[in-house]
Amino acid sequence: MIKYYCSEQNRITEIESPGEDCWISLVNPTEAEVAAMVNQYGIDADAMRSALDTDERSRIETDENYTMVLVNIPNIETHNDKELYDTIPLSIFVVKKAVITVSLEKTPILEAFANGTVRDFNPAMRSRFVLQILYRTSSLFLQYLRSIDRQSEIVENKLHKSTQNRELIELLKLEKSLVYFTTALRSNEVVLEKLFKNDNIKKYQEDEELLEDVIVENKQAIEMANIYSGILSGMMDAFASVISNNLNVVMKVLxxxxxxxxxxxxxxxxxxxxxxxxxxxxxxxxxxxxxxxxxxxxxxxxxxxxxxxxxxxx
CATH class of the missing domain: 1.20.58 (Methane Monooxygenase Hydroxylase; Chain G, domain 1)
Incomplete structure (x- = not known):
């Protein structure tokens, strides 16, 4: 699916065809849509498809026609009525007359821009647009980390009287999500460090404060992920012993x-x-x-x- 957006009278509106200083959003694009972007903007086909690989690492690629910023963003999958946290790649292509984003699934990060809920958003200011995406990515990481912490507390309360492994498996899935988050945040941090050393992206003086906010948010997310991961790891070891002890109590009573x-x-x-x-x-x-x-x-x-x-x- 491909959509085009531009800024008109400080409002984001969807347009039918790409224009100058527009934002082109591709979500799980078809081969025909990828080929159209490749032919129109001179982007490498493999680079356009990079965000469609869930195992793609964060990085920056530069070419005479474009600069690609690929980061990993948080994502929620639903399995058996359970929310599972994961990460998916998001590619941002900065070309001469547009910004192109490519993702495998819909994400609340980009939907906020499409809905016009992000303040001071203008696709014409490409470097600021990239930073705003990265800032909302770090903020969404923090939001999901708090959700993981709340879920771990719920599972912890169940574990006090449990003699089964179901709760431990839930904790294991949460810890797995934290590993994905930590890995993604660290790779994104490297991208942030390299981003504004790239001369192919036009820079605005006002973006310096936003860049600092992005770096602070990303570091805070890394620290929270590390803390929650350590807590969950210790909790799993402790409650494995608790479950074993609860089972011993039951056997003693019998x-x-x-x-x-x-x-x-x-x-x-x-x-x-x-x-x-x-x-x-x-x-x-x-x-x-x-x-x-x-x-x-x-x-x-x-x-x-x-x-x-x-x-x-x-």
């Missing part, structure tokens, strides 16, 4: 119940043997059965009290 019930079992086994009634206590009494049951119950209660006194039930 063993105690078995020991308490074994007392009447032994008594009933002795009286159930095929032996002569002579010599068996209470064999001649009409209340013999009830007496034996009462004795078995009393013996079980005594054993249970002994276990309770020694705090075996705790």
């Amino acid at each position: 063993a105690i119940i078995t020991a308490v019930l074994s007392v009447p079992t032994m008594i009933f086994s002795a009286y159930g043997m095929n032996v002569a009634a002579k010599g068996m206590p209470f064999a001649e009494s009409p209340y013999g059965f009830l007496i034996i049951v009462l004795i078995a119950v009393v013996c079980s209660l005594i054993v249970a009290l002994i276990f309770a006194k020694t705090k075996m039930f705790k």
Whole structure:
């Protein structure tokens, strides 16, 4: 899918064909759309397809016709009604008369620009547009990191009484997402350092403060990802022991119940043997059965009290 945007009277509007100082947005483009951009702007075909590879690394490429800035942005996938966090590449091509973005999926980063919710956005100011994309990328990383932290707290509360591995698997998925985020943020940081050393991108003096904000946001996201990753790693080790301990407690309670019930079992086994009634206590009494049951119950209660006194039930 391909869309064209331009700024008219300080408002972003969608247009039908590319014009001067426009923004061209490609989301999961077809081969025909890629070929059109390649022919019109002289962009290398492999470079245009780079954002369609989910394993592509962040980098900057320069050519006489364009400058490509490729970064990894956060993404949410839904699987079995569960939100899974991942990263996907986003390519930004700065050409003479336009800015072209290529992504594999729709992202809230670019949708905010298309909806006109980003202040001071003008596709004609190409370097500022690139920085605004990078700034919103870092902000979205921070937003998703806070969401991961909230989800880990929910799973943590479940783990206190859990004897299953389901919660640990959820933590493992969150930790996996943090690894993706940390890797993407670090590679994006390298891109930031190289971005404004590139002479092919026109620079504005007002962009210096925005660049500082982008770097600060990105570093903050890296620190948060590292902190949350360390917390999750330690939490998984701790709660693996908690689950094992909870299972041991359950097994201990079952063993105690078995020991308490074994007392009447032994008594009933002795009286159930095929032996002569002579010599068996209470064999001649009409209340013999009830007496034996009462004795078995009393013996079980005594054993249970002994276990309770020694705090075996705790």
